[in-house]
Amino acid sequence: MSKPAILTVDDDPMVSAAITRDLRERYGGDYRVLGVTSGAEGLAALDRLALRDQTTALIVTDQRMPVMAGIEFLEAARPQAQTAKQLLLTAYADTDAAIRAINDIGLDHYLLKPWDPPDERLYPVVDDLLEDWRRAHPTDTSGIRVVGHRWSERAHATKTFLARNHVPYRWIDIEEGEEGERLREAAGAGVEELPLVLIPDGATLSCPSSVELAGALGLRTRAEQPLYDVAIVGGGPAGLASAVYAASEGLSTVIVEREAPGGQAGQSASIENYLGFPRGLSGSDLTQRAVAQVIRFGAEMVVARDVVGLEARGPVRAVLLDGEGEIEARSVIVTTGVSYRRLGAADIDEFTGRGVYYGATASEAVQVAGDEVYLIGAANSAGQAALNLARHAAHVTLLVRGPDLAASMSQYLVDRINAAENITVRHRTEVIAGRGDGHLEALTLRDRDSGATQEVATSWLFVYIGADPHTDWLGDLVSRDDKGFVLTGPEMLRVTNGSWLGPRVPFALETSIPGVFAAGDVRLDSMKRVASAVGEGAMAVHFVHRYLATT
Structure with a gap:
């Protein structure tokens, strides 16, 4: 197979030669690096690559070029290199235009010139862009x-x-x-x-x-050690953050995930309000970066194992696994998160996995190419899913029980949904039934105000409603509210009327069992955002240290 291409575009011959040279020295073994000195030459080069069925992985272009500016070139190049990552080289005065381009044309990154030394300023950026591209294009x-x-x-x-x-x-x-x-x-x-x-x-x-x-596949399904300083149950953003901070600070750490790392956030097509990523990043990308950190610091990652119970054995806490096996640790952090609530409509459950899906990975969107898609939900996860599905589907209909999206969805998502030509929002509408032979073929919708019903033809329904915590495995040992969310800290004392079993005031994020903490969406009154889950996961480790110092 031919090497994927990296194309550089800069009207200054000396600058063009320099950026091409630097990229070729670092990436020439795996990529074909081409340099041109105008937007027109760049478009011609992309035509030649397309005729030879050669893929373009990355386009690096200067912004300030005569005839065709860098942003204009990237927009013109999109039909010829739809999957290529885009890196804009700018002067300080052009940063406003570069930031606008993130929204307007999906610019991946901008870099201020000069980029010397490349080991510090150029290569880390390009490494990330190419790694993202490789993950999205497995051979x-x-x-x-x-x-x-x-x-x-x-x-x-x-x-x-x-x-x-x-x-x-x-x-x-x-x-x-x-x-x-x-x-x-x-x-x-x-x-x-x-x-x-x-x-x-x-x-x-x-x-x-x-x-x-x-x-x-060689993934770890069993813990290696007889006793850990901390066992983390759940591999979403809160759990991964806990593992990174615990392992990096010298605690022997194991994290157990029943499905795959990332939790609900790992399925998001784009997380655009996470600090430090102006272009946004996918949930998959964030998860891969976090897992790499977890492994780098020496924490163990156990996957595909469901946790079914928790026991307090003197100073040790035991996490019981489905089937057989257990993990003992001196402390436990519960980060099992939440799952989307089941729809409960007649004849819908039988189509689960056969046209009806509760959440979806970003990569699944390509399966709906050219089809009519329906989606239920009004929170950020539903908004991101609608936008991602709309990139491939003929049309997406977003069904919302309430009268207004803005009440539960971030404004930047509402604006993009309203601007999308192939997304329709139907307010005050719910699904009451489904029909099909072997898979979903039609839905019955009901207007919540008039009561009128309508059957629509579709093979795709994605559901993003409500949130049920994964806490049944805790049994009566850990105090929870009537919906199953874990009670923590001083608030737990007020709500449960003294169910705290320790001799001291509980630490923040500590549950009714000393040494057992909770962080992220599973905790009562948590913020339900990726950033807050990461923060709570890190904070929980701080209290683990304090707890271990007293035992």
Whole structure:
């Protein structure tokens, strides 16, 4: 396969030669680095690459060029290099234009000139952009293949597990072409045994569970040590932050996640209000960066294991795992987060995983290409999902129970949804039924004011409503409110009328069991934002230190 291209555009021949040289020295082994001195030459170069079926990974262009400015060039280049990352070189006076370009054309990053020394100013930026591009474009030779039916709930769960654990794979629909049926017959599998997961130099898995799949992929499903300083239950932003801070400060740390790192945030197509990322970043990108930090500092990551109980054994807290096994630790941080509430409409549950989906990974949006899509929800997660789906779907209809999106969604998302030509918002509307043969084919909608009903044809419904905490596993040991959210700190004393079991006043974020803390969405009255979850996860480690110092 030919190397993907990096294209540089700068009207100053000396500057063009310098940026091309610096990029070629660092990335020339893996990328073809091309340099041109005008926007017109750049568009011609992209045409030549397209004719040769060569992919462009990154475009680096100067802003101040005659005839065609850098932002104008990037906009003109979009049809020829739709997936290329964009880096704008600017002077200080151009930063306002660069920031506007983030919203107007989706600019990925801007960099002030000069970029010397490149090891400090250029390469870290380009490293991140190229790493993001590589993650979004795994090659078909990655090896893992999944064979199944498009409308299979089990196949959907398998693909979701792989995507959320950042494992590249190739999907083969058994109903399209001959390859899928040939592979099924070669594996000796019946239709009821689909999906198949074919791993090079490994086992052929038939309808595998998450634990079986994780084990076959070499992911850790068991803890290594008999006792840890802290066990973190839940791998969302709060849990990952706790793991980074605990492990970096010398605590022996294990984090247990029942599905895949990232939580609900990990499924977001774009997180645009997270400090330090003016272009925004995907939930997958944030998760991968966080997991890399967790591993770098030496914390253990155990995936595909559900936690079913908690026991207090003197100074030790035991986390009980589904099936068999347990993890003992001197302290525990509960960061199990929340899940989207089930719709509860007639004939809807039978289509779960076969047209009805509770949340969705950003990568799943390509499956709705050219289709009519319906989405329920009015919070930020629903808004981001609608915008992401609208990039591929023919049309997206956002169903909102209330009269106004702005009451529950950030204004920047409301503005973008209202401006999108292929998104319609229907207020005061709910889904009351679904219909289909083998998969969703139609929905029945009801106007909450008039009571009038309407059936609409669609094979896609994405649900982003409410939030139910994952806390049943705590049983009666840890105090919770009537909805299951964990009570913490001094507030816990007031609400539960003295259920605190310790001899001292509880630390903030400490539950009714000394040494057991809660952070993020699972905690009562938490802010339900990624930034606040990360902050609480880090803060919980501060109180773990204080607790361990007293025991």
